[in-house]
Amino acid sequence: MRSLSLRLYGAFTSLVQPLVRRKLKRRAEAEPGYAVAVEERFGHYDDAAVGTGWCWVHAVSLGESRAAGILIAELRRQHPGIPILLTHGTATGREEGAKLLEPSDLQVWQPWDTPSAVARFLDRFAPRIGVLMETEVWPEMVAACRERRIPLVLANARLNEKSLASAERLGWLARPAYSGLTAVWAQTEADAHRLVSLGAKVAGVYGNLKFDATPDARQLAAAAKFKGQLPRPLVVLASSREGEEQMLLDVLKRFGATSPLPPEQPGIDSIARQVAAVQWMVVPRHPQRFDEVAALIESNGFGVARRSAAGAPTAAEIWLGDSLGEMALYYGLADVALLGGSFEALGGQNLIEAAACGCPVILGPSTFNFAEVADLAVAAGAALRVQTMEQAVRAALSLVGDAVRRDAMVQSAHGFAASNRGAAERTAAAVLAIAEGASPMPARTAASPAVAPEERAEPTLD
Incomplete structure (x- = not known):
């Protein structure tokens, strides 16, 4: 049975849903990306493919999407053909994430954290594993995944002192959410200590995935x-x-x-x-x-x-x-x-x-x-x-x-x-080990032939 605190939280997120819609509409005036597929945010996916076995990666914004790209590339290297379901919370995150997709992948918005929207998301996609990037821990999503025995992990995890203080003020929600994660891999020892203080199961300190990025x-x-x-x-x-x-x-x-x-002066x-x-x-x-x-x-x-x-x-x-x-x-x-x-x-x-x-x-x-x-x-x-x-x-x-x-x-x-490189290899191996333990992974296949990216003009500043 769900706790009273979680039921109250679910009632609150459902109650404020009209305000969320209004905020999205205002944001879309400045950033049109917020007007794209709005109903996905509330668990309605008219055109999205149904599937099971997804490796779901949630990257809320631009920075997390770039880190996710590094992890996804390593997941594909270690397990070619793995199907990726990518979710985001911001327009810049979704725009960046679109660059990471292969034909077998899918991209939708993160569902707003109400019981109904989360349930529709999990019913539709039935991911084999969920990978949250860096900081995104939502109480309803954690509880729903735990009830359905879907492993949910936090990768490249960080938690600063300010965020820890905020989480402690809402400990009645934060502690069950962090303790409900299957595993957490922290960026630093300091992050790990703060995460453990909230009940997280820190399984390793792997460093920052962004060190594994190669500049263009x-x-x-x-x-x-x-x-x-x-x-x-x-x-x-x-x-x-x-x-x-x-x-x-x-x-x-x-x-x-x-x-x-000023006029030039010798020696000055x-x-x-x-x-x-x-x-x-x-x-x-x-x-x-x-x-x-x-x-x-x-x-x-x-x-x-x-x-x-x-x-x-x-x-x-x-x-x-x-x-x-x-x-x-x-x-x-x-x-x-x-x-x-x-x-x-x-x-x-x-x-x-x-x-x-x-x-x-x-x-x-x-x-x-x-x-x-x-x-x-x-x-x-x-x-x-x-x-x-x-x-x-x-x-x-x-x-x-x-x-x-x-x-x-x-x-x-x-x-x-x-x-400081190496976090991507360690994190991908840990994700795949948990996913394979949850249910059999699709048979490994030969890597698909690389599709040459569309030729782009060399950047100039002329």
Whole structure:
């Protein structure tokens, strides 16, 4: 029999369902992807294939979808032909996930966590195993899978102190949900301790799947080609969040970036000249903010050169990386990256891709989402930590003016990324072992011939 707390939770999620629909409608005005297949979110799948034996992978948003892509590739390597059911919660996650699909796979929205929607989802697809990526633990889904004896695991799991505190405040819901998971594989020892404190069955500390990602070789090659033509070093504010772009613009203005340069004086290299000797670039984390950030830059007295627009940028402009899926290109172009999300109290974005591209990183004070990775990167010499955006700009200027020190950080970044690989192989093997224990897996088949991706034009910034 279900607990009273779970029944109350199910009644609440059912009651607020109209509000969820209203929120989706509002989000769709800015991001049309939220208007796609809305009824799937409530367990209605008119055109979706019926099937059993799915390896269901849930990747809520963009970052989780990229991590899921690494795991799915390794699952296919270890068990060719495995059918993948991929679910998401955000439009960017679904867009990224669509790139991972093979003809035998399926993609739908994650069901809203009501008893009826979850039941329809599980009735329709009957997955052999469910793999939740990183943080997504929903009480109703966990309970329903447990009742149906469907193993549900949490892979690449992370739980920061802030999230732990929130979960503890709702311990009556969180503890049964975490303890109801079949297995959890944590990114770090600190994550593992926090997860265990909520009752999770931590079966291993496997590291972060994103270390196993290989940067897009075509993007890196395009970046190297273009970088050789740049007249100035480039510093990027990567994956910036709201408020951080204004911080950077304020610092650049304070240092005289939009004012006429002072006359040259022998032996004196003013801060304004140092700033003017660098090409500045901003890449917002969320695509719905591209236009907003472009307008913000212009309102602060700077010109904007957008990645999506043709035309050669000029020295007075800030470049705007307004494209998805090109972070390897941007990190390849950059001499230094300022890590977005770390200058506001947002916990930081993941710096692993920057390290894999050999791009030195400057971190702000807030990195609680990736605390251990950030600390290890600093210890390895792949990153520097500062407390303010002004300090970050000064540190970036120092690095671009010191080729020896910067080259040492490039080598440290490559070494840091390479030394932490292996999570994908371990996680995929563990997932398959549990799936095979739950029910026989389909017979292994020869890997399907690789389908050449549609030819894409080489990325350019012309």
